[in-house]
Amino acid sequence: ETGVTQTPRHLVMGMTNKKSLKCEQHLGHNAMYWYKQSAKKPLELMFVYSLEERVENNSVPSRFSPECPNSSHLFLHLHTLQPEDSALYLCASGPGLNYEQYFGPGTRLTVT
């Protein structure tokens, strides 16, 4: 257990659905991150939040919409996804500059 939880762990959705991924950290960290890991590819950083403010949007399509209502919670809202968006979505948190990041177990997303 890393202190970062993600729900759901598995999600299957159609291309017209709207769903949300949830991440919660119990570590008192200031920064939270969304990563995407497609099959046989390195992790790709998607979004970064620092003190609830988005500081990085890594050229991610608008069908992915992050939300950070407080420093403990991070959401990724999904709508009109494509099959190529099927991947493992990982959330991480960290205490600050040049500190380690702690990852959740991920949500395995399949878009049909």
Add this chain to the structure above:
Amino acid sequence: DAKTTQPPSMDCAEGRAANLPCNHSTISGNEYVYWYRQIHSQGPQYIIHGLKNNETNEMASLIITEDRKSSTLILPHATLRDTAVYYCIVSLKNYGGATNKLIFGTGTLLAVQP
């Protein structure tokens, strides 16, 4: 941005030390070296990090060369549960705010053999 080079795969016998190399020849003075690992289909796990001095914790040791152009992660007594992809990452400079941006490469798949 500094990049890292790692061998794609390595084998290690159970109970022996696993030495995982990483080259980061373009690292700049205030960039740290981080090591993470990812066991199949799980989230990455932080292992250790360092700036210029060697570091040790309960999981591993990190040896950084004096010129900081390369490093070695040492797992002193590898077990089957250490089979994973190991990522060596050089952190980018702070771009504002309390965040640390990590760029993951393809890593080294360490297979610990019984």
